[in-house]
Amino acid sequence: MDRLIQKIRNIPDFPKKGVAFKDITPLLQDASSFKRAILLLAEHYRNSKVSSLVSVESRGFILGAALAYELGVGFIPVRKPGKLPYKVERISYNLEYGEDTIEIHTDAIKKGDEILVFDDVIATGGTAQAICRLVEKLGGVVVGVCFLVELTYLKGRDKLKGYDIFSLIKLGK
Amino acid sequence: MDRLIQKIRNIPDFPKKGVAFKDITPLLQDASSFKRAILLLAEHYRNSKVSSLVSVESRGFILGAALAYELGVGFIPVRKPGKLPYKVERISYNLEYGEDTIEIHTDAIKKGDEILVFDDVIATGGTAQAICRLVEKLGGVVVGVCFLVELTYLKGRDKLKGYDIFSLIKLGK
Numbered sequence: 001m002d003r004l005i006q007k008i009r010n011i012p013d014f015p016k017k018g019v020a021f022k023d024i025t026p027l028l029q030d031a032s033s034f035k036r037a038i039l040l041l042a043e044h045y046r047n048s049k050v051s052s053l054v055s056v057e058s059r060g061f062i063l064g065a066a067l068a069y070e071l072g073v074g075f076i077p078v079r080k081p082g083k084l085p086y087k088v089e090r091i092s093y094n095l096e097y098g099e100d101t102i103e104i105h106t107d108a109i110k111k112g113d114e115i116l117v118f119d120d121v122i123a124t125g126g127t128a129q130a131i132c133r134l135v136e137k138l139g140g141v142v143v144g145v146c147f148l149v150e151l152t153y154l155k156g157r158d159k160l161k162g163y164d165i166f167s168l169i170k171l172g173k
Numbered sequence: 174m175d176r177l178i179q180k181i182r183n184i185p186d187f188p189k190k191g192v193a194f195k196d197i198t199p200l201l202q203d204a205s206s207f208k209r210a211i212l213l214l215a216e217h218y219r220n221s222k223v224s225s226l227v228s229v230e231s232r233g234f235i236l237g238a239a240l241a242y243e244l245g246v247g248f249i250p251v252r253k254p255g256k257l258p259y260k261v262e263r264i265s266y267n268l269e270y271g272e273d274t275i276e277i278h279t280d281a282i283k284k285g286d287e288i289l290v291f292d293d294v295i296a297t298g299g300t301a302q303a304i305c306r307l308v309e310k311l312g313g314v315v316v317g318v319c320f321l322v323e324l325t326y327l328k329g330r331d332k333l334k335g336y337d338i339f340s341l342i343k344l345g346k
Binding site: 009011014015021023025026028029030031034035038052057058059061062063064065066068069070072073074075076077079082083084085086105107108 | 182194207208235
């Protein structure tokens with residue numbers, strides 16, 4: 001895991017002062033790290049019943065799509081308002097300041113579908129929680145919520161109680 | 174190929190009147206179509222020397238990342254201004270109305286790197302042309318430019334003269 005952690009770059013004060021941004025692009029652009037991260041994430045779900053993987057734009061799409069491909073399941077995008085062209089279900093959720101809205105195609109999930117939710121980083125957990133609720137609005141069952149990186153000090157896990165959570169890399173302050 | 178074409182949904186007047194949008198989400202969410210599209214794209218580059226794949230947010234990230242994974246190469250994101258947190262190179266290019274700017278991390282490509290450029294759809298070709306120029310600004314060599322879907326009637330190919338172009342699905346009007 002240490003080799004993967006070395007490929008995550010710390011960017012102080014991005015996107016705003018006081019935030020230490022975790023830049024995963026060095027990991028993505030290194031072929032062996034990219035492959036290793038996906039294989040380690042996939043390993044965790046080899047014996048799970050998953051019908052599709054859901055992830056959120058834009059960064060979540062990268063590892064999320066490769067993970068869906070490795071698991072041999074379909075990929076369902078969750079996007080910001082107005083980006084998905086067909087009928088959508090939407091949800092709004094609170095951010096530190098203000099709120100955000102995300103959408104999913106209503107025909108992407110059927111009742112009872114086993115959905116794996118992925119995002120690259122879990123910070124406060126608000127986005128992941130909103131994605132889970134969106135999946136459930138369509139009748140999907142969230143069989144797991146997984147992340148490449150968990151910022152443990154932000155306690156995002158607390159928002160995801162009752163879900164099976166897996167994060168490959170845990171980072172403290 | 175017909176089975177894949179059936180998974181591309183035509184959305185009239187999206188994002189604006191007169192545009193027939195090609196919605197690839199039905200293809201992505203169908204596990205076997207998603208897999209098949211990636212394997213067919215990858216097949217074309219099995220004997221090519223590729224060091225990394227470059228793709229552009231947001232939709233390009235999905236198939237682009239899965240293709241990079243299947244080819245066993247690194248993935249390099251090109252993004253809208255202000256999204257990449259480290260040092261960037263940027264390029265502006267003309268759209269039908271107005272202009273757009275995209276950025277890439279300067280440390281993503283070294284001189285002589287063999288770069289495969291991917292996007293999901295080629296329409297007028299402006300974005301793909303800009304990505305190729307951005308890669309070359311950093312000293313990379315564009316060894317191929319590939320797309321899931323080519324809208325042949327928009328003649329995007331004309332903007333990519335001199336490059337090796339491959340599109341899996343060609344759609345006429």
